[in-house]
Amino acid sequence: MYNFNYHQAKNVDEASKLVTSVEEGKVMAGGMTLIPTLKQRLAKPSDVIDLGKIPELKGIKKEGNAIVVGAMTRHFDVANSDVVKQSIPGLAQLAGHIGDPAVRHRGTCGGSIANSDPAADYPSSVLALNATIITNKRKIAADDFFKGLFETALEPGEIITAVSFPIPERSAYMKFPNPASRYAIVGVFVAKTGNNVRVGVTGAGACAFRQKDMEAALSKNFSADAIKDIKQSDNGLNSDIHASAEYRAHLVNVMARRAVQACG
Amino acid sequence: MPSVTITVNGKPETREVENRTLLVQFLREHLGLTGTHVGCDTSQCGACVVHIDGYSAKSCTMLATQVNGSSVTTIEGLAKGDQLHPMQESFRENHGLQCGFCTPGMVMSSIDLLRVTPKPTERQIREWLEGNICRCTGYHNIVKAIAACAEKQAKA
Numbered sequence: 001m002y003n004f005n006y007h008q009a010k011n012v013d014e015a016s017k018l019v020t021s022v023e024e025g026k027v028m029a030g031g032m033t034l035i036p037t038l039k040q041r042l043a044k045p046s047d048v049i050d051l052g053k054i055p056e057l058k059g060i061k062k063e064g065n066a067i068v069v070g071a072m073t074r075h076f077d078v079a080n081s082d083v084v085k086q087s088i089p090g091l092a093q094l095a096g097h098i099g100d101p102a103v104r105h106r107g108t109c110g111g112s113i114a115n116s117d118p119a120a121d122y123p124s125s126v127l128a129l130n131a132t133i134i135t136n137k138r139k140i141a142a143d144d145f146f147k148g149l150f151e152t153a154l155e156p157g158e159i160i161t162a163v164s165f166p167i168p169e170r171s172a173y174m175k176f177p178n179p180a181s182r183y184a185i186v187g188v189f190v191a192k193t194g195n196n197v198r199v200g201v202t203g204a205g206a207c208a209f210r211q212k213d214m215e216a217a218l219s220k221n222f223s224a225d226a227i228k229d230i231k232q233s234d235n236g237l238n239s240d241i242h243a244s245a246e247y248r249a250h251l252v253n254v255m256a257r258r259a260v261q262a263c264g
Numbered sequence: 265m266p267s268v269t270i271t272v273n274g275k276p277e278t279r280e281v282e283n284r285t286l287l288v289q290f291l292r293e294h295l296g297l298t299g300t301h302v303g304c305d306t307s308q309c310g311a312c313v314v315h316i317d318g319y320s321a322k323s324c325t326m327l328a329t330q331v332n333g334s335s336v337t338t339i340e341g342l343a344k345g346d347q348l349h350p351m352q353e354s355f356r357e358n359h360g361l362q363c364g365f366c367t368p369g370m371v372m373s374s375i376d377l378l379r380v381t382p383k384p385t386e387r388q389i390r391e392w393l394e395g396n397i398c399r400c401t402g403y404h405n406i407v408k409a410i411a412a413c414a415e416k417q418a419k420a
Contacts, residue, residue, distance in 0.1 A: 003282055035286075101392055105321050
C-alpha cells in the first residue's frame with residue numbers, strides 16, 4: 001500500500017471540504033472495499049478522509065412510510081434491526097448476507113452504495129425499493145443514481161448522509177454468491193407495493209439495473225410463473241472467471257423467480 | 265509519524281505508525297503479538313480476526329489509525345494465566361484444530377458468535393463461520409467445540 005495522509009473528519013462538512021481541497025482525496029466509510037483496493041495499489045489517494053467517527057451518520061429510524069438508514073450504519077445493524085426486519089424483511093435479509101459477520105461489523109450502507117461495485121448487494125435494493133439517496137447537497141432518486149461501473153451521480157465533495165427506503169408491501173432478495181468472496185454473481189431484489197413491482201438486479205451488469213420486462217409481467221400477475229419465460233439478454237453483461245455473461249443472464253431469471261417466491 | 269494509542273488486551277499501547285499501517289501489522293510487528301495471523305490478506309480467510317470494542321473484525325482490512333482510542337482483544341488476551349478461556353478449552357477438548365493456523369481467528373469469531381447468539385443451532389454456527397476458512401477442512405470438530413462451549417455456558 002502506498003502511504004497517504006489520514007484525516008478523521010468530525011462532521012460531513014469538514015469531510016466534504018477536505019476531500020476537495022487536497023490533491024487526490026478519498027472518502028472512507030467502513031473501508032471494506034477501499035482498504036483492499038489500497039493494498040493492491042489499485043488506488044493512490046494523497047489523502048484518506050475517514051467518516052468512522054461521525055455519530056450523526058449512524059442509525060436507523062422509521063420516518064412516515066420509509067426506513068431511513070444513516071450512511072455509516074453497518075450491515076450488521078441493518079440485518080439485526082427489528083424495525084427493518086418488520087418493515088422491509090428483504091433489506092434485512094440482504095444486509096445479513098453481505099460478506100461474513102466480521103465484514104458486516106465494518107461495512108456500511110452508504111459506502112456500498114457510493115462505490116457502485118457491480119457485485120455489491122445494496123444497489124439492487126436501492127433500485128427495487130425506489131429509495132432516495134440523501135447527500136450533504138441534495139436528494140437523488142434511485143433511478144438517477146447508478147451511472148456505470150464504480151460510477152454514480154455523486155459530484156466531487158458530495159457525501160451520502162442517509163438512504164431513505166420506502167416501505168413496500170412485500171420484498172425479498174435472492175443472490176447467487178461467489179463462494180469465496182460472497183459477492184453477488186447475480187442478486188435480484190423484488191419489491192411489491194399495490195400493483196407496482198420493481199425488480200433490481202446486481203452482479204450481472206456494469207452497475208445495478210432494473211429488469212423492466214419482469215416488472216411489467218409481475219405487475220399484472222405477481223407469481224414466479226409469470227416471469228419464467230422472460231429471458232434476460234446477455235448483451236453487455238459481465239463475463240469473468242466466475243461466470244459467463246450467458247450464465248449470469250440465466251441466473252437473473254432464476255434469482256428473480258426465487259425472490260418472488262420468497263415474497264410469500 | 266502520527267502516534268496512535270490502542271488499548272490491547274487491557275493495556276494502552278502508544279506507538280508511532282505510518283498511516284498505511286494495518287491493524288494486524290500493528291499487533292504483530294509493533295507489539296510482537298503474533299497470535300493474530302495473516303492468512304489470505306484479502307479479508308476472506310479470517311485468520312486475523314480480533315475484537316474491536318467487543319465485536320469481531322478482520323484486522324488485515326483495517327488501519328491502525330482507524331481504531332485509535334479503541335480497545336482491541338487478541339487471542340493472547342483470552343486466557344487468565346494458565347486458565348484457558350472456555351472457548352479455547354472447548355477447542356482443546358473437542359480436537360477443534362489440526363495445523364492450528366486458522367485457530368486464533370476461529371476462536372475469536374466463535375466467542376463473538378456466543379455474544380450475539382448464546383445458544384446457536386448447528387446451522388447458525390456454520391453460517392457464522394462463513395468468514396473463517398480452515399484449510400485442513402477440520403470444520404466438523406470446530407463446530408462441535410463451539411456447540412459444546414455454548415452448552416456449558418448455558419448450564420453455568
